Amino acid sequence: TLSQNQAEFLGSYDSLADGPSAYSGEIAALCQEYDQAMAQDFSVEYQGRTWTWDSLSDAGQELTDADYYAIYGLLYEAQDAVVGPIFLELVELRTAMAREAGYDSYLDYAYDWDYGRDLTPEEAGEILETVLDAIGWDLLSLYYDSYDLVGTYLSTGWDADTLLEKLRTVAGGLHGEIDEALDYLIQGNYAVLPLLDPAANAGGYTTMLPAYGAPVIYNYLDGTSYDITSMLHELGHYLSYYHNPYDPFFEGGFYMDVSEIHSTALEMLLDSRLELVFSQEEAARVRATHWLD
Numbered sequence: 001t002l003s004q005n006q007a008e009f010l011g012s013y014d015s016l017a018d019g020p021s022a023y024s025g026e027i028a029a030l031c032q033e034y035d036q037a038m039a040q041d042f043s044v045e046y047q048g049r050t051w052t053w054d055s056l057s058d059a060g061q062e063l064t065d066a067d068y069y070a071i072y073g074l075l076y077e078a079q080d081a082v083v084g085p086i087f088l089e090l091v092e093l094r095t096a097m098a099r100e101a102g103y104d105s106y107l108d109y110a111y112d113w114d115y116g117r118d119l120t121p122e123e124a125g126e127i128l129e130t131v132l133d134a135i136g137w138d139l140l141s142l143y144y145d146s147y148d149l150v151g152t153y154l155s156t157g158w159d160a161d162t163l164l165e166k167l168r169t170v171a172g173g174l175h176g177e178i179d180e181a182l183d184y185l186i187q188g189n190y191a192v193l194p195l196l197d198p199a200a201n202a203g204g205y206t207t208m209l210p211a212y213g214a215p216v217i218y219n220y221l222d223g224t225s226y227d228i229t230s231m232l233h234e235l236g237h238y239l240s241y242y243h244n245p246y247d248p249f250f251e252g253g254f255y256m257d258v259s260e261i262h263s264t265a266l267e268m269l270l271d272s273r274l275e276l277v278f279s280q281e282e283a284a285r286v287r288a289t290h291w292l293d
Contacts, residue, residue, distance in 0.1 A: 023097040030090045037083045044074040051075065118257040139291075153224035153289055154282055160193035163221065166277045167231050170270055181242040184214070185235075191217045204230055206237035208246060215241035228277065229290045232270055236263030 043052045051071045098109035164186050185191055204219030217234045221227045240262040274283040
């Protein structure tokens with residue numbers, strides 16, 4: 001059953017088929033073409049050996065900096081030769097769409113219609129300056145002090161059940177509202193956590209299930225310390241959705257400037273509790289890898 005607000009929302013629909021949205025089909029097709037082109041396995045020859053992005057990433061300390069960046073540059077040249085023309089066509093099409101809608105640039109158009117921003121670029125710049133003044137040098141010092149730890153995730157081997165136990169250990173007991181949402185998440189099986197091969201790209205997202213009025217976390221695991229930091233991040237989104245549920249169709253719900261506040265803030269709040277599931281040395285490594293990688 002539709003609410004009064006939902007019925008009014010649907011009743012106010014006005015087709016924009018003859019306006020800027022007439023470009024949307026062509027733009028969507030170009031975006032798909034671009035993504036497919038980016039997914040290709042690009043390869044180049046360097047000093048008698050064939051290199052791909054994967055083999056370059058796996059080379060590690062095998063290469064000198066000069067060789068690494070030479071291969072890096074060649075791969076980008078090969079990639080840009082394919083995706084560059086698509087990108088330029090996309091820029092041209094989006095610029096034409098924006099100007100037809102009365103904007104000077106696609107950037108101005110996107111800030112009003114596509115980006116889901118809460119802040120203007122000027123407002124965002126002011127906040128950035130404040131953050132950099134407050135913690136910028138601290139982050140820079142942490143980066144150089146911990147550079148050798150960056151990118152070296154700990155192998156944990158935790159499966160989904162173990163990870164949820166660790167999540168409760170780190171996040172539980174701080175506040176009743178967090179505990180309530182954690183119980184709902186774990187007992188209601190509102191976490192989908194398949195374990196992937198460690199070589200796969202882990203990570204996840206949180207969304208609403210409108211028919212159930214409940215949020216759900218999808219988080220793909222790789223058996224490393226990345227899993228717990230990723231789950232803490234997603235738990236921040238989950239808490240927001242659990243205590244402030246919304247219907248994504250009628251209410252949107254994704255706003256770029258504020259959507260990551262809940263998740264990142266929870267990560268920082270619980271950062272000091274990592275020793276509850278790691279040794280002191282391991283926790284330091286997890287922090288360095290997580291915050292600086």
